[in-house]
Amino acid sequence: MSSQTTSGAVTEHSEHYDEVGTRLGFWLFLFTELFLFGAFFIVYLVYRTTYLPDFQTASNQLSTVIGTTNTIILLFSSLTVVLAIHYMRKGIKKMALTFLSITILCGLAFLVIKSFEWGGKFDHNLFLQLRGNIEQGLGSPLLTPGSSEMLPMGQVLFFGLYFIMTGTHALHIIIGLIWMSVLWVWIYQGKLKTDRAGILENGGLYWHLVDLIWIYLFPLFYLIA
Amino acid sequence: MNSNNHTNSMDQHSSTVAASVVVFVLLIILTIATVVLSGMNISSMGALLIAVAIATIKASLVALFFMHLHYEDIIFRVFFVFAIFALAGIFLLTFSDYAFRS
Numbered sequence: 001m002s003s004q005t006t007s008g009a010v011t012e013h014s015e016h017y018d019e020v021g022t023r024l025g026f027w028l029f030l031f032t033e034l035f036l037f038g039a040f041f042i043v044y045l046v047y048r049t050t051y052l053p054d055f056q057t058a059s060n061q062l063s064t065v066i067g068t069t070n071t072i073i074l075l076f077s078s079l080t081v082v083l084a085i086h087y088m089r090k091g092i093k094k095m096a097l098t099f100l101s102i103t104i105l106c107g108l109a110f111l112v113i114k115s116f117e118w119g120g121k122f123d124h125n126l127f128l129q130l131r132g133n134i135e136q137g138l139g140s141p142l143l144t145p146g147s148s149e150m151l152p153m154g155q156v157l158f159f160g161l162y163f164i165m166t167g168t169h170a171l172h173i174i175i176g177l178i179w180m181s182v183l184w185v186w187i188y189q190g191k192l193k194t195d196r197a198g199i200l201e202n203g204g205l206y207w208h209l210v211d212l213i214w215i216y217l218f219p220l221f222y223l224i225a
Numbered sequence: 226m227n228s229n230n231h232t233n234s235m236d237q238h239s240s241t242v243a244a245s246v247v248v249f250v251l252l253i254i255l256t257i258a259t260v261v262l263s264g265m266n267i268s269s270m271g272a273l274l275i276a277v278a279i280a281t282i283k284a285s286l287v288a289l290f291f292m293h294l295h296y297e298d299i300i301f302r303v304f305f306v307f308a309i310f311a312l313a314g315i316f317l318l319t320f321s322d323y324a325f326r327s
Contacts, residue, residue: 020298027301031308038312042319049323052269064260071256078291079249086241208292215283218256219276223263 019198026202030209033172037213040165044220047157054154059224061124062162066117067222070110071214077106078211081180081204088197093187096200100184103207107177114170118163126159162221169217172210179203248290255283 048055084099121127125140133139142151143159150156183200186192192199259279263272289295294302 023297024301024304027304031304034308034312035315038315042316045316045320046323048273056269064263068256068260072253075249075252075256078287079245082245082291083242086245205292208287211291212284212287215287216277216280219259219263219280223259223276224269224272 017196017198022198023202023205026205030205033209033213037165037168037216040161040168041216041220044161044165047154047161048220048224051152051154051157054152055158056224058151058155058158058162059221062222063117064222066113067218070113071218073106073110073113074211074214077103077110078208080106081207085197085201085204088187088194088200091194093194097184097187100180100187100200104177104180104184107173107180111170111173111177114166118166121159121163128160128163165217166221169210169213172206172213176203176207176210179206244290248286252283252286255279255286 080099080102084096084103087093087095087099118127125142127140129139129143134144137144141147141149143156144150151159180203183192183203187200259276262275262279267275288305294305
């Protein structure tokens with residue numbers, strides 16, 4: 001293995017490029033993501049065990065149809081990423097760009113649906129609130145301790161976890177979308193060549209991980225019968 | 226390390242597309258299964274276990290085929306299994322603590 005002696009500018013394609021090493025390194029990063037969401041799931045499971053009836057009542061306010069639709073959209077976008085990488089490796093740029101576009105559109109559709117869902121919860125005063133707002137009496141009545149119409153503790157926790165966990169997930173979708181869009185432009189401009197499909201592949205891995213986390217979020221929030 | 230893992234022949238490539246589509250169809254079927262099963266009258270613990278079990282099957286399909294763990298060098302799978310064990314260990318330890326709190 002010949003190593004690169006000069007640091008800085010990466011322009012030449014003849015230089016050493018360890019694709020497997022790059023991918024392995026990216027997997028290590030993905031493991032840290034697993035632990036980030038793992039911590040959320042521990043909190044979720046503890047409170048679910050403690051406040052099960054409240055969690056069931058609160059879960060009924062989430063639409064199964066919306067959740068299922070978003071699940072299918074994400075799964076489909078995962079498939080199109082696989083296909084985009086496949087055609088990139090084969091050197092068929094046009095197909096790679098087409099499938100990457102579909103992925104980006106699916107990600108946007110997911111976010112739009114999610115924002116409508118969140119909007120509905122805002123209207124019902126279920127969004128997280130700041131301590132300062134509560135003290136000034138500006139908090140949402142359903143979540144404000146001491147107010148007569150306040151939801152039971154378990155439901156407050158459910159919606160808190162719902163916003164934090166789906167919010168962190170949505171943030172990952174946004175990062176994934178930015179990444180995919182940049183790659184789309186690079187492929188379109190010819191900056192990203194087929195011998196460097198690994199960069200696209202790591203983007204794909206990230207996208208799949210986000211999908212994988214949603215696979216757990218969906219039944220745990222939407223389907224507590 | 227074996228770097229031509231991913232520069233497969235054309236034949237393997239077309240089978241990758243077919244496999245991916247099959248995996249996608251399986252994922253959709255499992256999604257529908259989770260939704261249908263959640264509508265049934267099962268105890269809350271049973272429902273949680275079924276939901277997590279189905280989710281784990283789906284996650285495995287995504288990791289093995291979409292994330293290519295199935296085709297990767299053995300070291301990728303070793304790392305992955307270690308990470309999952311570490312995560313499972315944290316879950317187990319946290320809950321053994323939680324279960325014995327008074």
